[in-house]
Amino acid sequence: MVNGNRRRILKAGAAAGALGTLGLPLEAWSQAGDIVVGAAPPITGVFAFAGVGLNAGLADYCEWRNTKGGVAGRKLRYISEDSGYKVDQSVAIFKKIMANNKPPVFYGDSTGWAKAIAPEVSSLGTVMTCSPSFSSDLANPEKVPFYFMAGPTYEAMVAILLEYIQRNAKGSQKPTVAFVYSDTEFGRDPIAASKARAEKMGIPVVLEVITKPGAVDVSAEMIRMRRAKPDYVIFHGYVLAPIPEFLRQMREAGLKSVGMGTIWSMDRSTLDAMGAAGDGFTGIMPYRYSFDYVRTPAFTEMEAFGSRKPNNPWQTMFYTHGWLVGTLFSEIIDRTLKAKKELTGPNMKAALESIEKFDTGGIFGVPISMKNHSIPVGRVYKVDYTGRNVVADSDWITIAS
Amino acid sequence: MRVGDFKASYAHDEALFDTPTQRAWFGVLIVAALAFPLLGGNYLTYLACLLGIHLIAATGLNIITGYTGLISLGHAAFMGVGCYVAAWLANKGVPFWLTLPAAGLVTALVGVVVGIPSLRIKGLYLAVATLAAQFVLGFVFREWESFTGGVRGANIPPADLFGLALNTDTRLYYLILGLVVAMLAAARNLFRTRVGRAFIAIRDRDISAEVLGISLFHYKLLAFAIGSFYAGVAGGLFGYFFRAVTPEVFGFAQSIFYLAAIIVGGLGSILGTVLGAVFMTMMPEILRTALTIVEQLGVSDAGVFLAPLRAVVFGLLIVGFLILEPHGLAEIWRRVRRFFHLWPFRT
Numbered sequence: 001m002v003n004g005n006r007r008r009i010l011k012a013g014a015a016a017g018a019l020g021t022l023g024l025p026l027e028a029w030s031q032a033g034d035i036v037v038g039a040a041p042p043i044t045g046v047f048a049f050a051g052v053g054l055n056a057g058l059a060d061y062c063e064w065r066n067t068k069g070g071v072a073g074r075k076l077r078y079i080s081e082d083s084g085y086k087v088d089q090s091v092a093i094f095k096k097i098m099a100n101n102k103p104p105v106f107y108g109d110s111t112g113w114a115k116a117i118a119p120e121v122s123s124l125g126t127v128m129t130c131s132p133s134f135s136s137d138l139a140n141p142e143k144v145p146f147y148f149m150a151g152p153t154y155e156a157m158v159a160i161l162l163e164y165i166q167r168n169a170k171g172s173q174k175p176t177v178a179f180v181y182s183d184t185e186f187g188r189d190p191i192a193a194s195k196a197r198a199e200k201m202g203i204p205v206v207l208e209v210i211t212k213p214g215a216v217d218v219s220a221e222m223i224r225m226r227r228a229k230p231d232y233v234i235f236h237g238y239v240l241a242p243i244p245e246f247l248r249q250m251r252e253a254g255l256k257s258v259g260m261g262t263i264w265s266m267d268r269s270t271l272d273a274m275g276a277a278g279d280g281f282t283g284i285m286p287y288r289y290s291f292d293y294v295r296t297p298a299f300t301e302m303e304a305f306g307s308r309k310p311n312n313p314w315q316t317m318f319y320t321h322g323w324l325v326g327t328l329f330s331e332i333i334d335r336t337l338k339a340k341k342e343l344t345g346p347n348m349k350a351a352l353e354s355i356e357k358f359d360t361g362g363i364f365g366v367p368i369s370m371k372n373h374s375i376p377v378g379r380v381y382k383v384d385y386t387g388r389n390v391v392a393d394s395d396w397i398t399i400a401s
Numbered sequence: 402m403r404v405g406d407f408k409a410s411y412a413h414d415e416a417l418f419d420t421p422t423q424r425a426w427f428g429v430l431i432v433a434a435l436a437f438p439l440l441g442g443n444y445l446t447y448l449a450c451l452l453g454i455h456l457i458a459a460t461g462l463n464i465i466t467g468y469t470g471l472i473s474l475g476h477a478a479f480m481g482v483g484c485y486v487a488a489w490l491a492n493k494g495v496p497f498w499l500t501l502p503a504a505g506l507v508t509a510l511v512g513v514v515v516g517i518p519s520l521r522i523k524g525l526y527l528a529v530a531t532l533a534a535q536f537v538l539g540f541v542f543r544e545w546e547s548f549t550g551g552v553r554g555a556n557i558p559p560a561d562l563f564g565l566a567l568n569t570d571t572r573l574y575y576l577i578l579g580l581v582v583a584m585l586a587a588a589r590n591l592f593r594t595r596v597g598r599a600f601i602a603i604r605d606r607d608i609s610a611e612v613l614g615i616s617l618f619h620y621k622l623l624a625f626a627i628g629s630f631y632a633g634v635a636g637g638l639f640g641y642f643f644r645a646v647t648p649e650v651f652g653f654a655q656s657i658f659y660l661a662a663i664i665v666g667g668l669g670s671i672l673g674t675v676l677g678a679v680f681m682t683m684m685p686e687i688l689r690t691a692l693t694i695v696e697q698l699g700v701s702d703a704g705v706f707l708a709p710l711r712a713v714v715f716g717l718l719i720v721g722f723l724i725l726e727p728h729g730l731a732e733i734w735r736r737v738r739r740f741f742h743l744w745p746f747r748t
Contacts, residue, residue, distance in 0.1 A: 043709075081689055098443070183552070
């Protein structure tokens with residue numbers, strides 16, 4: 001029996017190996033009519049902290065959707081390979097899955113990926129793409145017609161923070177703002193537009209600090225911070241470091257500045273890692289947290305479905321993002337098929353752009369509409385370290401322009 | 402069994418391929434390479450293009466480090482120079498047949514400047530000097546917005562060669578294949594000339610080389626120029642291949658990638674460069690395919706739990722090769738060939 005099993009496994013392995021070597025699609029054996037959702041999530045590499053959750057969220061959504069009958073009566077089939085957060089590898093995975101499985105929708109891993117495959121996606125005209133990138137460059141339906149983002153652009157995120165600052169201004173004097181950002185494409189993305197917006201809103205930008213991503217020693221920058229005494233410090237282009245170090249030194253220097261972050265600094269695990277220094281840290285989250293005081297249908301399903309598996313990161317915002325991407329992919333496909341159109345890029349683009357006041361099951365607190373292939377909605381949350389909680393500190397804010 | 406290699410003429414002695422068997426196999430290789438996109442599909446053609454670009458870049462590094470003994474940790478930055486020059490020129494409307502050589506030549510000039518410290522220092526000190534160049538050039542890529550597009554990078558229009566748009570992987574493949582063959586042949590021939598032998602003499606003992614009349618100033622900088630030219634051409638091709646470039650692509654990790662490729666393949670060997678580049682490019686893909694197969698055999702979530710192991714296995718393979726054969730994959734290849742040549746006798 002043991003030998004029999006071993007032989008069977010060896011035979012299956014040999015067959016699979018042979019097919020794999022030839023680059024043939026193993027999935028080609030499975031039933032026709034499935035809708036393939038391709039993905040190159042960064043399960044390893046520097047973005048793995050998010051990639052595992054992104055992958056799990058999207059995979060679980062496809063599985064969950066199939067239990068509800070799939071999309072327009074067709075099952076979703078999720079095919080993914082780890083990109084390691086390397087552009088050449090994620091592009092390779094895209095080409096491989098496109099050649100073998102021809103998915104109408106594909107989820108990549110980065111801004112670099114989205115930019116690298118954009119010309120091919122445009123010329124193919126058969127696939128709608130998305131990724132964890134919220135780069136403002138990509139919210140451009142003319143230049144990148146078959147890409148959308150499941151949330152606001154980084155520019156819109158900072159705009160939401162500025163709106164929050166303005167709404168919370170007391171007295172006649174406008175609060176002052178400092179921008180601290182990493183010297184990366186990610187870090188610099190929203191800065192120029194945000195400075196212009198702040199000026200337009202009459203919010204003085206009193207300091208601009210550029211650091212290395214993950215910098216540790218911020219003493220020199222803190223000297224400038226102490227002089228500028230901003231009311232708000234907006235951090236962007238980081239996950240964790242150097243934010244806690246800045247916050248700690250700001251407290252030690254007696255500054256009352258409020259630290260603020262954008263999406264990738266706002267997962268609960270990251271906020272917890274800030275420790276006591278993170279008390280009062282405020283930031284923009286496009287989605288509800290899984291522990292939000294309001295229980296919505298989407299989170300009920302995520303918990304019920306995700307918690308069945310051990311070590312499933314269903315509580316993280318990364319998982320929520322993956323689930324949301326699955327929701328939007330399905331909605332695009334559903335609208336296209338219901339309009340009795342083929343799943344081509346232009347048809348799916350039309351379906352994407354037709355999304356108006358769409359209920360995401362409560363992932364967003366308001367019905368969403370696509371604007372420049374992005375969703376300019378978010379809410380500001382604040383860390384309550386004493387209560388060990390992250391609480392909503394604003395209504396849902398939509399950026400009109 | 403082959404017992405010897407009798408050479409009856411100077412032409413035979415100077416031939417790149419000295420046996421009919423070698424020539425036949427090379428012919429088969431060329432035919433297979435020409436037919437490859439027709440049989441391999443889009444994904445494998447993409448990988449072949451990427452491999453070709455890595456091959457050209459790694460050959461450049463092998464000229465500097467493997468053949469001349471000048472350690473360079475800034476090779477990816479050289480590639481970046483080539484890529485940005487090609488991008489800038491392409492966006493100015495300069496035809497493709499001019500942008501690629503220009504990318505190589507400008508990079509060669511930058512390489513000469515970076516190579517100046519090699520006249521006074523060598524070994525680890527030179528490694529640090531070239532490392533500095535890597536970071537200085539990285540800074541330039543990020544900050545010189547009017548030329549590089551800054552951190553947001555630049556887009557590159559598709560290459561157009563005499564009216565033929567090289568806008569697909571298959572078309573680019575043939576261009577890259579041609580360049581790979583030409584540039585590897587040039588590198589192979591370089592080391593049969595006075596210049597190449599001067600490089601090797603410098604690597605083996607620079608003081609002795611100088612005593613023999615080899616100008617260290619001239620040849621060290623020439624080695625940097627030629628190696629950087631290769632990197633610049635590879636960078637230009639990289640830009641045309643991906644059509645978008647950001648500074649992060651040409652980081653320090655990429656320089657280490659090329660250094661690892663030539664060490665694993667075999668320093669001072671063109672064959673080693675080829676084998677090293679193939680190993681470094683294909684092994685992660687092979688490991689990922691293996692993981693996919695494991696998952697498809699029914700091991701649930703293998704992709705998530707085993708994915709981090711790929712990096713470990715990849716690292717162990719590199720270490721394993723280095724321990725078992727410090728002279729690289731090229732030496733393993735030679736041993737395998739020798740075994741078949743001498744069979745049934747043992748080496």
